[in-house]
Amino acid sequence: NAGVMQNPRHLVRRRGQEARLRCSPMKGHSHVYWYRQLPEEGLKFMVYLQKENIIDESGMPKERFSAEFPKEGPSILRIQQVVRGDSAAYFCASSPVSGANVLTFGAGSRLTVL
Amino acid sequence: EDKVVQSPLSLVVHEGDTVTLNCSYEVTNFRSLLWYKQEKKAPTFLFMLTSSGIEKKSGRLSSILDKKELFSILNITATQTGDSAIYLCAVGSRDTGTASKLTFGTGTRLQVTL
Numbered sequence: 116n117a118g119v120m121q122n123p124r125h126l127v128r129r130r131g132q133e134a135r136l137r138c139s140p141m142k143g144h145s146h147v148y149w150y151r152q153l154p155e156e157g158l159k160f161m162v163y164l165q166k167e168n169i170i171d172e173s174g175m176p177k178e179r180f181s182a183e184f185p186k187e188g189p190s191i192l193r194i195q196q197v198v199r200g201d202s203a204a205y206f207c208a209s210s211p212v213s214g215a216n217v218l219t220f221g222a223g224s225r226l227t228v229l
Numbered sequence: 230e231d232k233v234v235q236s237p238l239s240l241v242v243h244e245g246d247t248v249t250l251n252c253s254y255e256v257t258n259f260r261s262l263l264w265y266k267q268e269k270k271a272p273t274f275l276f277m278l279t280s281s282g283i284e285k286k287s288g289r290l291s292s293i294l295d296k297k298e299l300f301s302i303l304n305i306t307a308t309q310t311g312d313s314a315i316y317l318c319a320v321g322s323r324d325t326g327t328a329s330k331l332t333f334g335t336g337t338r339l340q341v342t343l
Contacts, residue, residue, distance in 0.1 A: 157333035
């Protein structure tokens, strides 16, 4: 069981470029969550998705950020026109059912914006 | 807004010592409290607590929840260098409906030295 797979592990972008982070949930899990961890801060919820549906995006910044979880393939967190403040570790987690409190996390994608 | 506060922020102990990590929370409609261990990779699940006064134990680690005083502790006995990590406390709320939107504390950084 490969667990939650995230890639890339490290991504460097210049200001104004786009960042795409991918997440494949654990086998058998159909619920995906994205969290962001800024330096010296806790993990902050961003968005919760099921296949082809965004269930809760209350933690997503209003602009430049979007997420999808297509019928086939990984979930993608997309950040357009990145700024230095977007530099953070982005963690994906998955669960087998809705309302499951125990989330399995991936190793994270660390985004650095120059 | 839900809030989770962990203390101490960081801790250095000698191998063999016993440590107690604290987590206090304010959340509407508490559902569960979770402890995760974060090394340089994916946060890994340790415990989920839902009921007051019932100790959860796994090897040298144990945890207990007090829903009246709104806090939890994580104990590690006979610490080893492999226990060095950031320990994260998170709370799940029933207000999130079907979403497992956890609120995390900033973590306690534990360093165990020889």
